[in-house]
Amino acid sequence: MAEITAAAVKELRERTGAGMMDCKKALGETQGDMESAIDWLRTKGLAAAAKKAGRTAAEGLVGVAVAGNRGSIVEVNSETDFVSRNEQFQEFVRTVAELALAGPGTVEGLLAATWPSGGTVEEKLTANIATIGENQSLRRSAVLQVPDGVVVSYVHNAAAPGLGKIGVLVALASPGDKGALTALGKQLAMHIAAANPQALTGDALDPSVIERERSIASEKASGSGKPPEIVAKMVEGAIAKFRKENALLSQLFVIDNKTKVEDVIKAEAKRLGADIELTTFVRFQLGEGIEKKASDFAAEVAAVSGVGSSAKVGAGQDA
Template sequence: MAEITAASVKELRERTGAGMMDCKKALAENNGEMEASVDWLRAKGLAAAAKKSGRTAAEGLVGVAVSGTRGAVVEVNSETDFVAKNEQFQEFVREVSQLALQTGGDVEALKGAAYPGGGTVEEKLTNNIATIGENQSLRRAALLEVAEGAVVSYVHNAVAPNMGKIGVLVALEGSAPAETLNALGKQLAMHIAAANPLALHADELDAELLERERAIANEKAKESGKPANIVEKMVEGAIAKFKKESALLSQLFVMDNKTPVSDVVSQAGKDAGAPVHLKAFIRFQLGEGIEKAQSDFAAEVAAASGVPQPVA
């Protein structure tokens, strides 16, 4: 059996919001495997939802840039939030966001791009690390473009113009007036920042993710003690609900919490007298998916729970 450490208990608590003893039990039941323990807690109703992608696990900034019908978003990480407030760091994010309009989502191409003032982006980043005194990395980039219409950006928790903790791009196609597209795009981007959709359409949701949700729903339904045919219907209902709540076009618009986003887009086109098509979106949240470094709080957890810590 794998050793259950205070650090693993702490991580599971942070990701699920479950109690300490429930987290210990989940890890023990699943041989210390983190993902299996998250699912176990969810199946038992001890965690509201998986929080892996929603938690900020690194510092730095997400930057956006828009030019005409093209928009780019980048994530540049730092070790501390203090560096994110540094003007030198912010200037780098600002310039790299603009360069990404040309290089697109290829991070290696972006690193090799010429940086204003001389050298490459990667060389400038290396210089920043040396002068600021903290490790930094250009983690990812993405580009959206339409032939006709608009790409609209939004930054949530902005610390400076066009950079903050969450960056969103929305691509709208159509011949509607620019003011219509920009206003709609801004509202949709704010919705995306808040609701965190996983795909544009339900049929675009990751198959592995759906299978995982199905397994969790099946475990929950079985614990109801109902007949197999009812359990099957409960599972299908849960999956249908998950798809509806996870796909942008079927989500309820956060502005009124009753109108599907697809209807909001359709109505905007009718009001403008020209069809509007929501082509795509991108949402970057700072640090999502990056494992956090463990803090000294692990020792406090160990003292309170009796969980042994591994000897270094």
């Protein structure tokens, strides 16, 4: 067997964009012949998948799965919304969410998990990229569990059962009636999907976010012309309001818009005669934080048809 050098692996990676281990395997299968290795990667769909890897994948689906007191949530991205309606893609997201239930809740662990028909999740994802023809990625995952209680899921704007654009998991720890807890959890999950709280409590909000808000509030208050001591109170008042509006337990429940979420939970605990603790929640919104490349179809058409640059600029402007 020909010796496979690191330099050869590096060259094959650069020429195809395929993964290091795939390149090493390709060279091994072809006795170190570079061109044959490229063809080998292409026949396996690996080179084609690698070429697509640089394209922005900000569409796709969020998937959820629940089994008793344990729930999982994943986000799998694609390049276009069209792929989210593809049955093969939907089945992949659904299966990945179910596999996550038994895993550690990390993307790395999930990618290494065994696919039901053989191979790994990562290998199945690579195969999907080749057959569907778009870049795809398993972006994030999370698993919630409570010793006694329920984990409840909710999907907003569902494309199929358990699949949609916004997914939420809510963990309620309680010895109370599981049916009643599930009903409460569903309402809380719907609230989280709509209100997008940033943390469970005000004290749990990201310190960097609080500092940014403090800076904004200080700048606004400084321009009021008020004395320094009044400005300081204005800033603290603004921060207190921000904490209240962005922490789940202190938000007003979207169903009646007048009762705090923590009071809704207390009222249900009293009705059931059992303590209820909302221990944690997870909210995934598809593509949040991903910088999407602007797609200007009108400008592309104008460029092809030879329309002047002023028309192209106008087509790209916001209304």
